[in-house]
Amino acid sequence: MKRKLIAAIGVAGMVFGMAACGSDDDSGDGKKAGAEGYAGQTLTVWTMSGSNPPGWTKTVTDEFEKKTKAKLKIEVQEWNGIQQKVTTALSESNPPDVLEIGNTQTPAYAKTGGLAELADVKKEIGGDWPDSINAPSVFEGKQYALPWYFGNRVVMYNKKVFKDAGITETPKTRADLFKAFDAIKKKGDAEPIYLPGQNWYFFDGLLVGQGVEPVKKEGDKYVSNLSDPKVAAAMDVYKQYQSYSKAPKDKDEATPQQAEVFAKGKTGAIIAMGYEAGTAIKANPKLEKDIGFFTIPGETADKPEGVFLGGSNFAVAAGSKKQDLAKEFLKIALSEANDGALVKEAGWTPKSEAMQKFAVGQPAAEAAGPAAAKSGGTTPLIPEWAPVENPPNPIKSYMTLVLQGKSSADAAKKVEGELNKRLSQQQ
Template sequence: MKFRLLAGASVLTVTVALSGCSGGSDDKAGDGSGGGRSELTVWLMRDSVSATFQNEFTAGFAKTHPDIDLKIQIQEWDGIGQKVTAALASNDAPDVIEIGNTQVAQYAQSGGLLDLTDKKADLGGDAWLKGLAEPGAWQGKQYGIPFYAANRVVVYRKDLFQQAGVDPTAIKTRDQWIAATEKLNKDFQQGIYLTGQTWYALAGFIWDEGGDLAVQKGGKWTGALDAPEALAGMEFYKKLQTLGKGPKDADEANPPQAEVMAKGKVAQIISVPGGANVIAEQNPALKDTLGFFPIPGKTADKPGAVFTGGSDLVIPAASRHQDAAYTFVKELTGDAWQKRLALAMSYVPNKTSLASAVASDPGAAAMAVGAAEGRATPNTPGWAAVEAENPIKDYMTAALTGRDMKQEAAKASEEMTRAMNSAS
């Protein structure tokens, strides 16, 4: 699952001269191990890397692996699901594909991906971000290799915080966050702009309470919004949401929350750091007033749990050059290129041990702190059906508008259960 607004730029353009978007090549050379040349076809998604980074990596890869001809083909996010499904079922699949981290399970279930479990140690898998590594696995086997991550932080107005006497560096707990937001919520100013259906933020609060969106029991997935822990997460969401004027029946895209903040009357939003770029584009006067801090947790010893978006790299089982494909994956997800990618794109690197690589980037640094407590949506192919219907959003609106929270949570959980198991 990919966030489209990242810290480096709100829109990134990648231009490459490539022939078509076909799958694997027809060369009969070796696997890149020195016994002959391999032509390696790789699908990367639009905006995942910049043209500059792509060129640097391609040149570096050619120098260290002269027996592999690398062809990177940029794919569009719209319609990619059907395209990947078709490629995995064909005899002409590309050799490496970038896919959203929460999509790995559905492709692994089809049997179209190469099992890379025995490569985890070689790739430093013990240090991978949990929010990328866990959804990259399916039924105990690792298919997706963490590529990069992004998650939400608090984007705030430094000037409004100063005027209210609020020190953002002192906000370490959710209680402190509420107290600070109450101070900021005055006159015509919103302490926070939080819509009623920002369900990724709700997921984090539920995880903080020890709950989950859904749980697996006896091989069956069941919605869990009516569990006590999940209800406690919703109670906190409700408390925070009332400290602003966000609509209770819309998500953060309707209207775009960064555009709302750009109007000058909002002290903070929950967003990926790239939201700050949109705010500055809409209102240049705010460019130097924007800062970031991790979403606070229940206690000061760790930040709040966040949904980890980002991508994994997979190798199709039908790849004709699996050894060369693994060489590519190992290079791009290795420490050296991960550090360069993180700085170039303001991403969170794929390992917790590399967090210091983005220390000079305030937005990415705040993301990296939160990423250590990152999670993903329930790891089931059926989750796509839940997001398509998204009863979570309707539940949140109902809870925020005075309807019985527990009753509405039970109703939404039943709908989630049906969706997950009918799809699986």
């Protein structure tokens, strides 16, 4: 989800071994582990606002409390200011036991010692997640979190606008999509696509598609890689998309909310997360029947466009005194049945091919799945990345400069000083 600056912390990690069901091992606070062994305990779980829908929450809570005889206390947090709140919590003697953290935040927290290792839980769950899904949970070869949910962007389009422009088939390639935009533009009744100049996560997907990262390692440090020709190639694709839009070149998709722009009915498409349909429908209920989704097409029909896989992991605080109970929660929360229920209820992207069956009837999730499986990736999975996306994100500035007429090389030179400063965490 949101990836913001995470200050370094020093945490003395106390990791308890997982007790076998029915054993006489102590659970960490004087209670015996196993069935009935957690009675009287309370497990505290931090989730972020909007992450745990009511149906999923009730099912998981009921299963957990029935199995363990312990209580589950879910405390919902707001994203604003969460990095400092988590940092502080992990440094205290009584942190929350389980925490939701943005998937690309994991390396920064793991580096400081704030998270417990979870390889044993992953093995027991049998998570067959692709590397692109599991990689953000791993730091220096060790499993410090487990993927909870994720989503990637799709084309959310207005069926009526496409039909009125004579578009009868879903675009299968990038060229097909641009032809559709040309047809909408020629018709003259709607903006082909609303795409502001700083939709950074769409651009990151284009970088993934080009097989390049915005940073590179030189010696023992990371520095800007924006001068790489593949970065320029990704920006050229973004520039083609943006040429069909009247959106501001110096704003992102939240200023204003692009779904609310789409809701006016005069936009052919936006590059969106599935949940943005709800925002549009709330603003204009009459639009519901006209909203459709399809996978962002790539250069060829056999490979969708690269996409950024944004989402959240579950992690266990290294300082938690209820390590075993926390792991019992994870086994329940991340079971195939409950993962599937989350896909159905919230529309998140299935985490594996086996989970795709749960996306049936969820148009956004069905559209997101192919790109996630074939073309998904993330931002650089390094602790040094965390400061980069703090506003004003220098890569967003790079994008605006190119769209305003600067060459990719000149724009890169303009921002690389700030990008390098952030990568060295010398803000």
